[in-house]
Amino acid sequence: RVFSWYGNSEQTVLAGECEESTHYHIFPEYGVVELIGQDGRPVTTPGAMGEVVATNLTNLVCPLIRYRTMDVAVLGKGPCSCGRNYPLLERVEGRVQEFIVTGKGELLSGITMNIDTDAFDNVKQFQFYQEKVGEVILNIVKKPTFGDRDANYLYQEVGRSCGDDVTITIRYVDTIPLTARGKYRYFVQNMPIRFGEREPAQNEHVASDISA
Ligand SMILES: [Zn+2]
The missing domain is CATH 2.30.38 (Luciferase; domain 3)
Structure with missing residues (x-):
């Protein structure tokens, strides 16, 4: 072990x-x-x-x-x-930046790792992308064998994995860019995730009022 x-x-x-x-x-x-x-x-x-x-x-x-x-x-x-x-x-x-924010503001972890499915068999490359709460875009580079059935199957499988509070949109792209470091990322979170950000305490509010 x-x-x-x-x-x-x-x-x-x-x-x-x-x-x-x-x-x-x-x-x-x-x-x-x-x-x-x-x-x-x-x-x-x-x-x-x-x-x-x-x-x-x-x-x-x-x-x-x-x-x-x-x-x-x-x-x-x-x-x-x-x-x-x-x-x-x-x-x-x-x-923190690997989490998906659902429509209810909940955080879903490791979505791309949890998808154990053959729905990606006719997909050459993919990348999940989020820039709005409750919405995830799935960018896909198709293989020549990719058809309508694959799209429906993907919606079904990814939708099941993300739950009811996340809307999935598939977009077809020619390439998926690598990061500045040349890495391939399965998920890009473009919103700042405010996990564990503390609300200012009551007395801090008072202090700023006095100094203002
Ligand atoms: Zn122990």
């Missing part, structure tokens, strides 16, 4: 997969980790998602306080069977 680690180059967070469960233990001596939900408040319900916001404790040269990692993780349910009392992450879902 291979054990995974979760961390970042800013060294604000370190978590390791447990040998007795599939959870990740956060090492609080390394960094203080908070999960901040879409409502801007700390996530307290196991199984709920939040953005990882972290404060490093080991880097005295470049301390980062409540640093937004742009990573989204799911809170684990403790205590772990191994007996360690560290806070738990159930899993790390991915980067």
Whole structure:
């Protein structure tokens, strides 16, 4: 079995997969980790998602306080069977900008990875793209064998994967551009995802009123 680690180059967070469960233990001596939900408040319900916001404790040269990692993780349910009392992450879902925003404002993760279907058999290249809440564009480069049946099948399969609150539009394109780094991306999120953005606290409002 291979054990995974979760961390970042800013060294604000370190978590390791447990040998007795599939959870990740956060090492609080390394960094203080908070999960901040879409409502801007700390996530307290196991199984709920939040953005990882972290404060490093080991880097005295470049301390980062409540640093937004742009990573989204799911809170684990403790205590772990191994007996360690560290806070738990159930899993790390991915980067904030990899989420789809549904019409209800909910975030869907990893859509392109979850589509296990043969509906793309006659597709040469594809890319999901979002620039409006509740709407996803599927750009497709067709293979010569692509027909009307394929289009209907794609709508059906992708629609099922995204649920009722996301409208899918297929667009046929000649090419799908690579990123500046020459990478091929399956999903481009063009809206800023405000995950874990804190509402200003009440007293901060008061302070700005006074100074204004
Ligand atoms: Zn454990």
